[in-house]
Amino acid sequence: xxxxxxxxxxxxxxxxxxxxxxxxxRTTASKKGTKEYKISGVLRAPRTTSYTAKSLYDQIIxxxxxxxxxxxxxxxxxxxxxxxxxxxxLRNYYMPPIIFAVSTAxxxxxxxTCIDGKQRLTSIQRFTNERLWYKSSATNTRxxxxxxxxxxxxxxxxxxxxxxxxxxPDQEREIFQRVQLGVALxxxxxxxxxVGPWPTIIxxxxxxxxxxxxxxxxxxxxxxxxxxxxxVASIGYLxxxxxxxxxxxxxxxxxxxxxxxxxxxxxxxxxLDTFRVFLVLARDQKYxxxxxxxxxxxxxEFVMIGVLIYLFRDRLSLTQLSSAIEKMRKDxxxxxxxxxxxxxxxxxxxxKIKVLRIYFPTED
Numbered sequence: 001x002x003x004x005x006x007x008x009x010x011x012x013x014x015x016x017x018x019x020x021x022x023x024x025x026r027t028t029a030s031k032k033g034t035k036e037y038k039i040s041g042v043l044r045a046p047r048t049t050s051y052t053a054k055s056l057y058d059q060i061i062x063x064x065x066x067x068x069x070x071x072x073x074x075x076x077x078x079x080x081x082x083x084x085x086x087x088x089x090l091r092n093y094y095m096p097p098i099i100f101a102v103s104t105a106x107x108x109x110x111x112x113t114c115i116d117g118k119q120r121l122t123s124i125q126r127f128t129n130e131r132l133w134y135k136s137s138a139t140n141t142r143x144x145x146x147x148x149x150x151x152x153x154x155x156x157x158x159x160x161x162x163x164x165x166x167x168x169p170d171q172e173r174e175i176f177q178r179v180q181l182g183v184a185l186x187x188x189x190x191x192x193x194x195v196g197p198w199p200t201i202i203x204x205x206x207x208x209x210x211x212x213x214x215x216x217x218x219x220x221x222x223x224x225x226x227x228x229x230x231x232v233a234s235i236g237y238l239x240x241x242x243x244x245x246x247x248x249x250x251x252x253x254x255x256x257x258x259x260x261x262x263x264x265x266x267x268x269x270x271x272l273d274t275f276r277v278f279l280v281l282a283r284d285q286k287y288x289x290x291x292x293x294x295x296x297x298x299x300x301e302f303v304m305i306g307v308l309i310y311l312f313r314d315r316l317s318l319t320q321l322s323s324a325i326e327k328m329r330k331d332x333x334x335x336x337x338x339x340x341x342x343x344x345x346x347x348x349x350x351x352k353i354k355v356l357r358i359y360f361p362t363e364d
Contacts, residue, residue: 043171046164054155056121057128066113067121070203071173071193075122082123089157090150097160101172115172116179170195187250188226191233194257201263202233205275219282220296231299233257235306236271245350247303247341274310287318290326300341301329304349328352
């Protein structure tokens with residue numbers, strides 16, 4: 001977008017018990033004049049139980065098991081690995097327990113939120129749905145791989161589960177983080193599990209922009225494996241640190257999310273208002289053209305569009321915002337073929353926003 005392009009914009013029209021030290025420990029500590037050691041933040045001990053594979057499948061189908069809490073990973077196991085799990089179960093090889101957080105509704109029904117074991121439960125669900133025990137032959141006809149006896153045997157396999165009761169969402173995420181140590185999570189997936197005031201506001205916005213009342217069906221953008229959380233958090237970081245023109249790296253963003261100070265009411269309102277406008281643009285047939293052509297919005301474009309909306313939402317009409325977004329996207333794609341979050345792309349897009357601010361000054 002050149003300087004002359006700006007003129008093309010349309011005119012405005014519960015308390016936890018400490019682990020009790022033994023009597024001997026208290027006496028020894030007193031004699032030595034040192035403070036006694038206490039463990040704080042102790043969770044209520046979980047219970048270990050088991051369910052049949054069929055019982056777990058039925059609970060998933062009945063929505064009594066939630067496989068998709070915000071911190072969970074997407075389904076990442078390929079079919080070969082899923083089939084391998086079924087084979088291990090049929091041969092009685094060890095499978096780590098499934099970890100649930102159990103909550104009770106007002107009507108007495110129980111909901112189990114899967115903290116760990118989503119990939120295994122998804123494999124069991126697919127197998128019970130008859131998707132993993134059929135295989136297409138060379139003649140493109142489906143043939144059954146397992147006899148009925150083995151399928152019945154699998155349905156009755158006992159699966160060990162560990163269930164936590166009376167824990168809050170932050171404690172769920174803490175369990176998830178500790179269990180996942182050593183597992184290759186993406187940086188974005190790690191961020192989703194962080195606990196504190198900053199990730200809480202990001203999750204609040206994330207819940208609004210996803211789903212039927214959000215971008216779903218209106219805006220196609222790369223948001224798999226926690227990328228949506230990272231993009232929303234990046235917009236929050238850039239709004240708070242404006243006018244610093246640098247998209248945060250994963251370590252920088254993670255450090256920002258770990259801050260313990262509360263989110264200011266102004267920043268919270270700025271974020272919510274930015275995404276309110278973003279959603280209006282995305283869900284309107286006329287305005288959304290700038291977001292869906294010539295191709296889907298890349299994650300870095302999503303972030304920079306959020307910054308543009310934040311800066312100009314009070315000074316430009318929706319038509320002008322849509323036009324500015326279209327020009328910014330076209331300009332960066334005219335000069336670059338690979339639209340990724342690197343220094344070249346971000347500097348280019350920040351420059352276009354800076355040019356726009358010359359004609360429509362904003363209050364810093």
